[in-house]
Amino acid sequence: MSAAKNININLKIWRQKNASSKGSMETYKLDNVSTASSFLEMLDQLNEQLVNEKKEPVAFDHDCREGICGMCSLYINGRAHGPDTGITTCQLHMRMFNDGDTIYIEPWRSKAFPVIKDLVVDRSAFDRIQQAGGFVSVNTSGNTIDANSIPVPKDDADKAFMAAACIGCGACVATCKNGSAMLFVGAKVSQYALLPQGKVEATQRVLNMVRQMDEEGFGNCTNTGACEIECPKGISLENIARMNREFLKASVK
């Protein structure tokens, strides 16, 4: 890796006062950004500059800053989580950009993810989908069976684990031309459908989660596959197929 240097950049950022107001793209100039800094650190630097100028800082979501919480969103230069693959925005580094670049930063755009302020969107629709079925029933009477003592075929365990890697960031929805949440819901349904612990609620789970997904206003899947490419955790389209299979199975029961 080459040594870090400082670059000067131009930013075009979506500013929106609140959910009901009309937003617009604003231009900012930010100098001396280290290529060793992360994208969010660059935004921190911008906000510090804005605060010093007595202007209002840009609101954006962030939490763990290590790619596991799913909080950071941002549509950067037309791509969810920016110009790199298999990462979240907090894992994006400024070395991906060049001196003099203009960077466009927008919030997730989807009917089901309304903007709260600037780059912050309300993703509680995902929470409600999870609450509709993203759980398993376990005996807690004192005779709880250790999960490790339940035999699971290695292939199933691997697939369930890969589905469980979903962090619920919403990049799939933001990327999809239909605003579909099927990669997310597919991953959540698959995670349980593949494991013996998920069998108890299997029928109700897929029906309830898909119903909630539709009620929230997410679109449908047309097998474009953009979500799979932009997913920071590489969730496979196979999960959508599995969800559809589970849904059909549950519907004819």
Place this chain on the structure above:
Amino acid sequence: MWNKVGMGRNEKGLTEAIAEIAQLKEDFYKEVYVPGSADELNPELEKVLRVADFIELGQLMAMDALQRKESCGGHFREEYQDAEGETLRDDENFKFVGAWEYKGDDISKEELHKEELVYEEIKIAARNYK
């Protein structure tokens, strides 16, 4: 906090820290600048409230450390150590959990409530890892 209310503390440092934090608190409330408004989501306001909490927590830690004239666990009062530099407990006087009652902005007015610790199964003794 790191220099005077760190793992090793003493009466002089803690007394100084309490005065310094009180000054910091005064400066904070006088000079704090909060961008944005209270009418919509304001992450800067959240940060300001967090800093205000940290200041109060810092005050409380220093106050409690000052009154606890013994060493125990992560609280090492430099005045209270044995010949080998190990923690010197005082279970006669400090076998309690301190709960401070808020009495307004002046930290010196806070009231200490003692929640006595009663051990039924274990014998109280000096502990070290040797």
